[in-house]
């Protein structure tokens with residue numbers, strides 16, 4: 001049995017068996033990960049999932065991506081980064097965030113494994129993404145970045161410690177990493193358990209909660225600057241609209257309270273982390 005990709009514990013318990021894959025939970029740190037996570041055929045998964053249908057879906061939701069994700073990412077850059085220098089995005093998808101970062105004066109580079117997504121980013125936003133999977137060898141030896149960002153990428157990576165160490169080594173002095181990922185303790189996961197849409201995604205190899213990110217960052221020589229969970233306001237509004245029975249006559253004030261509660265209670269849909277290499 002393959003050990004936990006985070007704490008190396010060998011024992012795990014069954015979380016759930018889905019049709020095509022199985023999730024287990026580490027007995028020691030409660031990380032949830034795919035059984036035989038190191039043997040997943042990622043290239044095929046990427047081809048199957050991030051195809052032209054996916055790009056068409058991204059196209060429909062592009063405005064939402066700008067409003068809910070790209071602009072929030074750009075805001076975090078303004079808050080947590082001292083200067084606008086070279087920025088690398090790992091997994092640029094269809095390019096919305098990278099376009100916005102470029103518009104706000106960053107020198108941008110993006111890596112994206114899906115060829116159709118790269119074509120779209122070029123046509124729609126004039127971005128030249130590198131159509132590659134994450135490999136250290138694609139960088140020049142002295143290539144360094146002031147910011148490395150990735151949105152919902154970490155959960156697709158089978159060996160997170162080695163990945164984060166590589167990210168660490170690519171940062172210029174004073175550089176920082178900024179990323180987001182699904183939260184194992186999100187309200188959706190808590191309410192729906194193993195049938196939550198977040199767990200049934202075949203390419204989500206590892207499901208992290210707050211403590212796992214703290215552990216991962218310590219193991220890869222990072223110091224955390226900010227770590228928080230977030231729920232998109234419109235997503236919550238949507239949930240409230242389709243589940244009115246659960247929230248009878250909820251006032252705006254109560255909704256706001258619930259939103260704040262979700263965030264402070266670490267049940268937001270996403271985890272965000274800002275960190276920098278630990279100074280000895």
Ligand SMILES: [Zn+2]
Nearest residue numbers: 004007026029
């Ligand atoms: Zn573990």
